[in-house]
Amino acid sequence: MPRTLTRRRTAASTEAYTPADEPEDSNLPDDDEDDQPRRGSRRGSRRDSLHTEEAPASRRSRRSQEDDDEDDEPAPKVGGKGWGSYEKTKSATSSFPENFKVTGEAVVVKILDEEPFLVFLQHWIERKGKRSWTCLESRCPLCDDAGDKPSQQVCFNVVDFTDPDDPQIKIWQFGPMVADILKNYSKDKKTAPINRDDLYFSVSKQTKNNKTTYYITPVKERDLADDWDIEPLSEEDLEEFDDKAYDEDVLQVNTRNELKTIAREILND
Template structure:
């Protein structure tokens, strides 16, 4: 289902912007497959200044990553004028993005992974983890290291926690081998059948939908309309 949005007061845009960009046949967003993998992560990260999702707290949470690399990467614009529905709008990730074309810069980057979360140690659950740039690059370094990777190896777990310092949020990622998991965290590692079941249920489609050229055109027109 497309996200439903209504709009409020028009924003102030750069002075050079006077009208919405013209539509062209090539101004359609690319296929979702272009947003997966480590290459897409690096490309998109450079552009970024519910229960489905993993909630990272100050207390370390044990997770098991079940993707070898991100199944989705995206950057998103934040449109404050949207009054109903999500204010976050997925960027096309190309020079043809209409919001980029009117000078609106993407504000958020996410590399998306399927993880088994032990937020409740007794009931592990499948979650989507939207990792920011710094953590995503740490994960890439681990994934591509022959001694430490891949991320989805059967005996590899992690803990993730966050700390708040002034206005900055820092995330702390630690690797744990399955053989040490119970001793270090009190959580028993999953067996092969349990992991296989989670893998069968993991998400593969993009986390945030792309608006097509008509929808983006309407959004841009609303922002530029006096």
Template sequence: MARTLTRRRTKRDTDAYSPADEPEDEKGYDEEEEDERPARGSRRGSRRASVNTQEDKPSRRSRRAQDEDDEEEKEPPAKVGGKGWGSYEKTKQATSNFPDDFKASGEAVIVKFLDDEPFLVYLQHWIERTGKRSFTCLENRCPLCDDLGDKPSQQVLFNIVDFTDPDDPQVKVWRAGPMIADILKNFANDRKTSPLNRDDLYFSVSKQTKNKKTNYYITPVKERDLEDDWDVAPLSEDELTEFDDNAYGEDILQVSTRNELKTIAREALD
């Protein structure tokens, strides 16, 4: 069964191009001067002229395009939508502006790193309040630090492929704290497990919580052992390329203005 590669990354907006934005050519010829110019006799010009004189004869490209349109009309309509919670999660994530976070659980799952190091590291405040509670620390003159006295926590972000469903691996963001980041840094500095995103290297991840203490278990898994030990098919080169293309970047970080954070600090103090 072929795997479906789920796209997660939101494309950056680009400025639309308009011919009106181009400056006018001040060195162009007027109509009278153009007639006096000698013909250059280019091969492209000759071809264009011959094509224009045969308007009643459809081009090979036009016939091919018409044939393709006819074939598309014969195809059954594409299957869209679906039922169940799986479909709910997919459509929810596809329409969300926020990245899908990876959450470790008590059951070990396979993940693959798309980065050889964190793609984003920042400090985050967590303020107990109604509504939004996490805020990016400004680091310099941050009202939540200076006015409220809140100490931010470190957030270390990695792009990974999550194989919780081996038939539907997905790009997710693993927001690691210092404890997990130290473990991953050790793997990144070890010759046997470096770099983290090496093609033939995967990891199993799980966590256990006991007496309010959580321990994470991260174990390297070689590609050759995936199918026998984990019933997971390794990613092909094309799959890896597509997942890389859909990985997240620094633009996912949301930063409030200093005035907004001042308001949050005043509300918390009141």
């Protein structure tokens, strides 16, 4: 029986998460969907903690000599050219979670959560600048004053294999259409739980006549190499990505006064 990792939920960033300010589909916010360490396992970390005695002085001396030798080596090659280098360094330097974007081209993802790590209501306001706002649910000015109806948003941590050689952890945010598909998979004994180690998914979408259809298909680990030219994640890889996983603390919530300002802006248009 496939093993399911018991994952420790940790925030990967102290910055607040702001949902993307560009909808993936032009017909939002109607019924179609909206459309980011240390290497090694926690088992290795625990081993280190159990053996805390100091290394012999001679070993420390050898380590010091090795460090000195490394300092004398030529500087490593850094930097690069092209948009690929731009995207790689952009991801490495950003302190904000990155959203996984579904496109017309099928991409493999590894879902890290057994169920959504975050579910919230979101207002989408067509305006210059920031357009997505988290609903306060109770006494929300965008609901009560502006009369805007929020949409349900669901978030999962996923590993994105758009670049099979450089998989990245991202937040996959979507609405009820995709949520219902994943919920059905989570209840099917052939694909439950959806974050089990040997299960991946291919994801794509097609938009026609302002209607978007999502295609989410299970991919078995054994088929990754032949069908997708992707190397499956090892147990150590999974634990490393799990250590980077986001939790509900990443959600940005504006104050009621800030939302009142947006509501007045809507009413004055």
